[in-house]
Amino acid sequence: MYDVVVAGGSIAGLLCAREIAEKNNTVLVIEEDYEIGTPEHCGGLVSTKGLEKLGVIPFSKTFDHLIEFATINAPNGSSFSINSKKQKVAEISRRELDKQIAHQAQKNGAVIKVRTSFQELTKDGVRTNEGEIKCKIFVDARGVSALVQKDREGILSSAQYEIYADWIKKGRVEVFFDQEKYPGFFAWIIPSGEGKGKVGVAGKGIKVSEVLEEFLEKKGKYSTIRKIFAPIWIKGPIKKFVEGKTVIVGDAAGQAKPTTSGGIYTSGMGGVLAGRAISKFLKSNNESDLEEYQKQWKKMFGEEFEKQIMARKVLERIDNNTINKLFDSITPEITKEISEKEDFDFHTGSIIKLLGLKGSVKTAQIILGGELKKLLK
Ligand SMILES: Cc1cc2nc3c(=O)[nH]c(=O)nc-3n(C[C@H](O)[C@H](O)[C@H](O)COP(=O)(O)OP(=O)(O)OC[C@H]3O[C@@H](n4cnc5c(N)ncnc54)[C@H](O)[C@@H]3O)c2cc1C
Incomplete structure (x- = not known):
């Protein structure tokens, strides 16, 4: 008892x-x-x-080390980096x-x-x-x-391999968006030291191991030391x-x-x-x-999670073209502002800044209508 x-x-x-x-x-x-x-x-x-x-x-x-930079990559290969030293994110x-x-x-x-x-x-x-x-x-x-x-609807499959590879840089997390390869999610690289780390993908309706292996082949030479496959919940x-x-x-x-x-x-x-x-x-x-x-x-967490659900809906509905356009309008001032102020755990502020930009946001607003407005509230 x-x-x-x-x-x-x-x-x-x-x-x-x-x-x-x-x-x-x-x-x-x-x-x-x-x-x-x-x-x-x-x-x-x-x-x-x-x-x-x-x-x-x-x-x-x-504790291994603190993350210093997060590099976010668009489907067309363009990218921006956020200095994450202030957010004190540990691996x-x-x-x-x-x-x-x-x-x-x-x-x-x-x-x-x-x-x-x-x-x-x-x-x-x-x-x-x-x-x-x-x-x-x-x-x-x-x-x-x-x-x-x-509720199976809220579950995505993910694969994450621990690998050794020269192209993994200690202190730099990378995220890769591509709605065709990782619909509704992304691929990621999380270093656990210089030349080693965890590389993963998740997405709706994809064969995660095939997609991850294709991603790894494109990145360059690597050796796999561990593979895991696990469901993630996004609802x-x-x-x-x-x-x-x-x-x-x-x-x-x-x-x-x-x-x-x-x-x-x-x-x-x-x-x-x-x-x-x-x-x-x-x-x-x-x-x-x-x-x-x-x-x-x-x-x-209630308010932040509601905003994150809205941000997720935005991500689920935009295509690669829109993502590429959004990336084009991200200025150094915006990445600087995010680097200085934003919080890793309550990060919809960063997403709003990234979406609330001139030019490309017009495309996003037309596509997303009311949902984007709710997110920006
Ligand atoms: C690939 C991947 C990468 C992730 N990366 C990050 C990250 O970088 N940062 C982050 O914050 N989060 C990350 N997460 C999420 C994080 O791992 C989870 O949010 C966290 O582990 C949840 O903890 P939990 O205790 O609720 O459940 P879990 O960690 O899932 O633990 C559940 C436990 O219950 C046990 N169990 C299951 N069924 C039974 C049963 N019938 N009887 C007894 N025991 C049972 C399981 O064996 C397991 O040990 C990641 C998740 C995945 C899949």
């Missing part, structure tokens, strides 16, 4: 367990894989501010980060079991492959896999984070950013806020304390 059972021993589930255990409640985390942090399905980009808010100061093993190892948080949770009193999978809810708790476990609250932190049955938060005594956190609740599908901070924060709300509920037995979790998360 535990106060809480958490299914999913990744960032959201572990942070949730850490918060619950901190208030002396009993909590068990079950993780179906054989190791916390593995298989890593993440680019590892996160703002240091975000990590701080999650209550994590990365160990040297976890971290998710294998190590998740283990670090697992240790924080364990030190607070949480119990973690790997190779144990959640199967179904029962009257008094949950059924796992190791039998039934009783609990008062169940936390679903199973990531995008929990959403597969609910924003689900309607209800709390259903009876089930609390849904992280990617399972759609808390990854609709623009980039980045979720270390936003999904992690879901875990933290849920954990605090559950602790309150366990003391008060007042269901409004559980409901507080969704309110708090929405207060932090």
Whole structure:
């Protein structure tokens, strides 16, 4: 018998367990894989501010380096770069980060079991492959896999390879837009040091491995040391984070950013806020304390996520020609302004600046009409 059972021993589930255990409640985390942090399905980009808010100061093993530049490429090969030093975005190892948080949770009193999978809810708790476990609250932190049955529409396939290649430059992230190759998404290069990094693609209805290999062949010589294929969720938060005594956190609740599908901070924060709300509920037995979790998360991210959903709709509807035109009208003043002011976690301000330009925006406005206006509000 535990106060809480958490299914999913990744960032959201572990942070949730850490918060619950901190208030002396009993909590068990079950993780179906054989190791916390593995298989890593993440680019590892996160703002240091975000990590701080999650209550994590990365160990040297976890932290690799800060990103200095982001280069954004148009389908026709033109590009612009943003100096991202001020945004303090780190490249971290998710294998190590998740283990670090697992240790924080364990030190607070949480119990973690790997190779144990959640199967179904029962009257008094949950059924796992190791039998039934009783609990008062169940936390679903199973990531995008929990959403597969609910809504396939919001899911894109992605492939990400870890590679060694001379053309990967430490400190420089690259993003490549091409609506024919990666419809509704993009390709990316995230360095994990000089000459090594993670290169990935996602998009609607594409064969991600073929598309990624074509991308890599064009870039030049490389050696692959790891391949992962994982679904990403781009539709924003689900309607209800709390259903009876089930609390849904992280990617399972759609808390990854609709623009980039980045979720270390936003999904992690879901875990933290849920954990605090559950602790309150366990003391008060007042269901409004559980409901507080969704309110708090929405207060932090609701408005930004709505804008990101609008930005996504814009991206889904513009063609390569429009993207090329938008790139043509981006001036050094605009990239400078974004470099100096913008925030990695709340980045629709940058997108609006990039879309709200003279000339090409007229094309975008005609195509997008009301939607663009909503985004600019
Ligand atoms: C290719 C790719 C690149 C990404 N890059 C970035 C990035 O650079 N920056 C960023 O911020 N985000 C990135 N993300 C997103 C980020 O990885 C997720 O938002 C984050 O991991 C979500 O954490 P989570 O704890 O909610 O779910 P997950 O990390 O998905 O964890 C869910 C856990 O639940 C376990 N599980 C599933 N089913 C069961 C079950 N039945 N029983 C028990 N356990 C179960 C899984 O094994 C897994 O450990 C990326 C995602 C992908 C796919």
